[in-house]
Every structure is written in C-alpha cells, then in structure tokens.
Amino acid sequence: MNIATDTRSRIIAAAKPRFHSRSYANVGIQEICESAGVQKGSFYHFFPSKRDLVMAVIDEFADEWANGFVAEAFDPALPPMERIDYLIDAAYFWQKSIKQVHGRMLGCIFGNLTLEVSTQDDILRAKLLAIFSRAKSRFKETLEQAAAAGSIAPLDADLTAEAMLAYLEGVILLAKSQNDPEVLYRLGPAIKTLRIEATAG
Amino acid sequence: MNIATDTRSRIIAAAKPRFHSRSYANVGIQEICESAGVQKGSFYHFFPSKRDLVMAVIDEFADEWANGFVAEAFDPALPPMERIDYLIDAAYFWQKSIKQVHGRMLGCIFGNLTLEVSTQDDILRAKLLAIFSRAKSRFKETLEQAAAAGSIAPLDADLTAEAMLAYLEGVILLAKSQNDPEVLYRLGPAIKTLRIEATAG
DNA sequence: CTTGCATTTAACCGGTCGGTCAACTAGCAT
DNA sequence: ATGCTAGTTGACCGACCGGTTAAATGCAAG
Structure with missing residues (x-):
C-alpha cells in the first residue's frame, strides 16, 4: 500500500x-x-488517462493554496479588507520566489490550464470552474463581512467578488507576459477599487 | 506573385x-x-517554422482588431470614458457571436497564447507583449483625455491603463472558464471603477 | 503452501509531431 | 532557346504522442 x-x-x-x-x-x-x-x-x-493525472495535479495545487496562503490571508482575525491585501501580497511573493528559483514567472496554473484546454475538454473546464467558484466565494464572504462592518460601502458582493477574481487572474496574465512579478506589486492593490453596485430591489 | x-x-x-x-x-x-x-x-x-506562422496569425488578429472594433471604440469623437464602454461592448458582442457560430467562447487569442507559450518561447512572448503594450497605450491616452476634460478625477493614467487591460483579460478568462460571454456583460462595465492614484510629486 | 490480487516490467501499437529533401514545374528575362 | 528563380510536390526523417498488452513480480490472507 x-x-x-x-x-x-x-x-x-x-x-x-x-x-x-x-x-x-x-x-x-x-x-x-x-x-x-x-x-x-x-x-x-x-x-x-493524462486528463486524470492533470486533475490530480489541480487538486494538489488547490489544496496547497487552500491550506497555505489562502488560509493565512482569509484569517477571520484580520479585518476583512486586509485579507485581500494579504492575498495579493502572498501571490506576489510566491511568484517572485518562483522566478528567483526557476528564472520564470509561471503564473497561475488554474488560469494557464483554463485558457489552454477549456475549449477542448469540458470535464477539465468544469474542474477548473469549480476551483474558481471556490475562490470567488472567499472574496464574496470577505466583501459581505466588510460591508457588514461598515468598512466599505454596500455593493453587489457576488459580482464584485467575481470581478476581483477576474482582476487577479488578469494581473497575473500580464505579469507573465512581462515575465515580471513586480507587475503584481504595482497593479495588485487596485483590486480594492473594483466595485459593482447592488441592483435596486 | x-x-x-x-x-x-x-x-x-x-x-x-x-x-x-x-x-x-x-x-x-x-x-x-x-x-x-x-x-x-x-x-x-x-x-x-511554426513559430513564424503563429506570429503572422498574431499580426492578422491584431490588425483586424486595430482596424475594426478598436478603431470604432477609440473614436476621438466619442467622450473618452464612453470609448471604454464601447470597447467592452464590442468584446462582448464579438465573443457572443463567436459562441453562436462555434458553440464555444474562444476568448482572446493574445491572452490564450501568452499563458501557453510565454514560459517556453521568449520571441513569442515579446511579440505578445508588444500587442499588450499597444492596447495599454490606447487605454492610457483615453484616461489622459478624460482627466484633462475633467470627466474623471486625476489618476496615474499609465498604471490604471495597465490595470484596465489586466481586468479585461481576466474577465475574458473567467468567461471562457464558464463558456459564457454573459460574464463579459456582467463584469465588463466595472472596468471604469479601477483606479490607481498618481504618486505625489 | 497456495491462491489471489495489486503492482511492475518492457515491449509494442498506430498515429502524429515539426521539419527536410531532391526533384520537378512554371513563368520571366536575357 | 536558355538560364534563373519562385513555387510546388510528395516522400521521407527521427522523435515523440497517449495508450495497450501480456507476462512477470511481490505480498498478504487462507
């Protein structure tokens, strides 16, 4: 065994x-x-099959994140919006250390795989979608708590969370195109300026 | 000939x-x-080589965009910030029509290729980086004109332009993961909420 | 000691990969 | 008519692709 x-x-x-x-x-x-x-x-x-292997790899990366940086960042003891700062910082330092070791900015494996395979393999796409869905939930909870605490103005937490996730993935993409994790440092903090207003009713 | x-x-x-x-x-x-x-x-x-072919393909897509949607969106006759709305709309309708014909959200070929090859081929990475750089310039000009016209508060146009480009790519990535262009419709407009303040001095 | 199952081995499958090659064709200028 | 060159043809290269197979192991329970 x-x-x-x-x-x-x-x-x-x-x-x-x-x-x-x-x-x-x-x-x-x-x-x-x-x-x-x-x-x-x-x-x-x-x-x-090869697909089953990559799904296992996706799971390992997801667990690693969930039990590592993400758990630290979304610590309930932190004020809500500081958790987002923490997450951006963690992503930045992670990519930076990868580049130091590997010579390259590797980016986010979920984003990488999504753009490569999601038109060709719906099973893999669903797997990656589930990962993104969980990530979005983390943002959403945080925004709801921040709004409840009065540290941000009320907004559509669901949509804003999705926007923030999109922004994070986009920043990593641009950083990878420049092979430079500093892009994350420069652009990352602006994630908190994103807002989608709640629709009336 | x-x-x-x-x-x-x-x-x-x-x-x-x-x-x-x-x-x-x-x-x-x-x-x-x-x-x-x-x-x-x-x-x-x-x-x-195959690489030379894909570079020619990149050029064709870039020309197509520059002379199509992008030229329409960044029309100097439009108020600056409306150009950004127009661009988001154009991206949405384009992806939507692709999905209707093809059954799939294909996303942005520049983003797709960036995440796939940029760790393996610096020549392709440089090519894609140049495309992104031009796109960023369009956003930057627009932001500068909007600030000059007083329709937005002063900001760091260069960084905010980069943030907006990142956000657009990120939204397209997330839409592709859901195979649903409506994500662009829901999240796209929030691009205008992104702001990076100018540093003092 | 034997049965049975999980695991490992190494050869093998048809097909495709990016790229090369030498021979050939067509059109144009001298 | 001849020579040059741009373009075309189709066979060919070694390497690799994801995946299969049958036979050999190791090991544990009966």
Missing part, C-alpha cells in the same frame, strides 16, 4: 512543476514517468 | 481559427496544410 501510494505521489510530484511551468500539451507522460522513475504501464495502473 | 501570395494567405486563413479555438501545441502543421490545400514543403517555403 505504502509503496503504491508512493509511486502515485511520485508521479504527481514529477508532473506538478512541469504542468505549471510549461503547458498541458507540452508535457508528455513519458517524460513524467522517466522523472518519477516509473514505468509507463505502472503510470496507467494509477491514472486512467 | 499573386498565386504565391494566395498560398501564403490561405495557410494563415486556415491557421487563424484553429489557433484561436484550440491551442498552439494542439494545432499541427499537417492539419493546417490539409485544410489550406497546400503541401507541407510549400508551407515551409513561406514560413521558416
């Missing part, structure tokens, strides 16, 4: 940085197997 | 919708040649 689990997790560990730094299509199963020291047949014992 | 030009443009015409609707890696030269009714050797007479 343990060895088996080990093989499976070695495969995922080999796949993660590759999918993050390149693209879904550009990373082959053969390469992943060689890097993980696993035979191809063994790979297909654990993963029915 | 004419026939030659025709072959070249048939290749580009075949490649454009494919790169837009799938991805760089997922579209093969063979498929493009078959669709264009061109032999592979003939392809390589006109394009030294």
